[in-house]
Amino acid sequence: MRSTADSYRARAEASRGRARLAPIFVTVLVLLVAGASCRRRDGGGSDGRRVIIQNKGSDTLLSVAQAWAEAYGVVNASVAVAVTGGGSGTGISSLLNGTVDIANSSRTISEKEREEAVKRGVEPKELVVGFDALAVFVHPANPLKVVSLGQLAGIYGEGGTIVRWSQLGAQVPGCPSDEIILVSRQNNSGTYTYFAEAVLKKNDFKLGSRDMHGSKDVVDLVAHTPCAVGYSGLAYNVPEVAMLCVSKEDGGPCVPPTLENARNQSYPIARPLFMYTNGEPKAETKAYLDWIMGDAGQCVIYEKGYAPATQVTCK
Amino acid sequence: MSRDEERVDARDVAWYVDKVASTLIFVGGISAVVFIVGIFAFVTREGLAFVVGRFDFVEFFTSIAWRPTSLLRPTFGALGLIAGTAAVTGLAMLVSIPVSMGVAIYIAEFARGRTREVLKVLVELLAAVPSVVWGFIGLMIMNPLIIDVFDVPLGLGVLNSGLILGLMAAPIMTTLAEDALKAVPDSYREAGEAMGATRWQVITRVVLPAAKRGLVAAALLGVGRGFGETMAVLMASGHAIHLPTSVFDSVRALTATIAAELGEAPVGSDHYRALFTLGIFLFVITFFINLTADVLVRRVKKE
Numbered sequence: 204m205r206s207t208a209d210s211y212r213a214r215a216e217a218s219r220g221r222a223r224l225a226p227i228f229v230t231v232l233v234l235l236v237a238g239a240s241c242r243r244r245d246g247g248g249s250d251g252r253r254v255i256i257q258n259k260g261s262d263t264l265l266s267v268a269q270a271w272a273e274a275y276g277v278v279n280a281s282v283a284v285a286v287t288g289g290g291s292g293t294g295i296s297s298l299l300n301g302t303v304d305i306a307n308s309s310r311t312i313s314e315k316e317r318e319e320a321v322k323r324g325v326e327p328k329e330l331v332v333g334f335d336a337l338a339v340f341v342h343p344a345n346p347l348k349v350v351s352l353g354q355l356a357g358i359y360g361e362g363g364t365i366v367r368w369s370q371l372g373a374q375v376p377g378c379p380s381d382e383i384i385l386v387s388r389q390n391n392s393g394t395y396t397y398f399a400e401a402v403l404k405k406n407d408f409k410l411g412s413r414d415m416h417g418s419k420d421v422v423d424l425v426a427h428t429p430c431a432v433g434y435s436g437l438a439y440n441v442p443e444v445a446m447l448c449v450s451k452e453d454g455g456p457c458v459p460p461t462l463e464n465a466r467n468q469s470y471p472i473a474r475p476l477f478m479y480t481n482g483e484p485k486a487e488t489k490a491y492l493d494w495i496m497g498d499a500g501q502c503v504i505y506e507k508g509y510a511p512a513t514q515v516t517c518k
Numbered sequence: 519m520s521r522d523e524e525r526v527d528a529r530d531v532a533w534y535v536d537k538v539a540s541t542l543i544f545v546g547g548i549s550a551v552v553f554i555v556g557i558f559a560f561v562t563r564e565g566l567a568f569v570v571g572r573f574d575f576v577e578f579f580t581s582i583a584w585r586p587t588s589l590l591r592p593t594f595g596a597l598g599l600i601a602g603t604a605a606v607t608g609l610a611m612l613v614s615i616p617v618s619m620g621v622a623i624y625i626a627e628f629a630r631g632r633t634r635e636v637l638k639v640l641v642e643l644l645a646a647v648p649s650v651v652w653g654f655i656g657l658m659i660m661n662p663l664i665i666d667v668f669d670v671p672l673g674l675g676v677l678n679s680g681l682i683l684g685l686m687a688a689p690i691m692t693t694l695a696e697d698a699l700k701a702v703p704d705s706y707r708e709a710g711e712a713m714g715a716t717r718w719q720v721i722t723r724v725v726l727p728a729a730k731r732g733l734v735a736a737a738l739l740g741v742g743r744g745f746g747e748t749m750a751v752l753m754a755s756g757h758a759i760h761l762p763t764s765v766f767d768s769v770r771a772l773t774a775t776i777a778a779e780l781g782e783a784p785v786g787s788d789h790y791r792a793l794f795t796l797g798i799f800l801f802v803i804t805f806f807i808n809l810t811a812d813v814l815v816r817r818v819k820k821e
Contacts, residue, residue, distance in 0.1 A: 289781060292782045407589075410760070412758055429671070
């Protein structure tokens, strides 16, 4: 009996000993958390004078926006530009939500988005920062060199009758089935919307296209697939694919997708690229946008394979 | 001594620790229910406005025209997506059920010692491959392989994603099936052998029937895995809306559609709500798969 009681007491003692440790644990934990948050606050403090510009939107503009942000870090170290992609729609909706300073977009803001902006008291201000030409890519083995907008609509558009390469007069080596494999984009990308507007004249796409989730994926798939045709930004051109010369009318003169042709708008599927701000840009944001529109910024977009918005001479 | 006993009975630290522990365990226990109800409530809340408003039952289930962002007239036909998911999951099951049952029978009934341990570890290692890596394999290795072997223009489709998905579902099915086989008491096998049955007869007539409900559960869990897998299917299926007529056709899965489009769908738009409706549909289907598994298991249990 006695021994049982002793062991009880011993156990109670032991657990109390453990219990005495508990507050210490808690204290340590609290200190750790406090320390961590303090450090974070300190970090914020030392960055206090460093202004962060939030920049979000179009995946087409993503690589350029990142290059701008990086180059601007050298020009003005007190400003950091945080760039994220996600698509033109995401960028504009973030601007309407007030979570970003600059929204990148590869299309103009839609009527719906304008209405939403008015509702939220946001005043989207548009700035053309450069031009993008949508190139039509085929496999390099494909003998086809020229395509018209009408033919493209027949290839991609709902109700279009062009489903075989031979209908375009091309015998594609490595493509015995003669079938045209359509490579497209997911239905809410800016590139998809622009193609629907500029080429399909707002008609629907044919169902059954392979809808890739990025501009680069389109080019990659076309490079590996002799039967395929795809569209993507000019900047995504690689030696493993060929770009078609595009004519406005069947049999008409075609315009090759080049920077020059994109800027002078002679290329039929070239579009301006936009940056949107809420109202007139102010202070740091204004300085950043001015720099982008200046020679240095425009040469960055040129180096990325897009056409600059202004006439500049880059080395 | 009586003082000692009083101290033992007192609400000391151990008593509180006990209370806290049991509360924590209770919360952990019901959290599964809370989460599942919460998820269902959230998905339904986001999708319901579409289901009661814009939703066209006939269009959703009979049209393949999934054009949520059409500039002419948005349509929300999910038949192509449902067919895509069904085709890919079906092929995956055709691949993975025989393979994983075979492997499970070998590991549980034939393999001994070192071989057994090595095999088990390898199977479990297969389960550790992230799904995006499987997708990558589908895109970079299987795609050119299928093009070469079958002489088709594109290797991204039902065959590619079905094989990938089958391989992904196989490890979990193998492990579960092996557990089910191991749970059959050795006395059953001994009794069978005592009656002069060969090893094959023991397995097919004694062990497999005895382990039936575990095996069914394993297979159904694999189906659930196939239904819900997103990344690998997105990458290997070709992501094209299409009613598949051959295994080489590209298809698009329900999950892949949500993954690809939700990020850019404006919050609150018809498109956004339609994607959540797909989510509700997926949720309901998975629920019924699990319910069927449960009913089957119970019925087998009763027999």
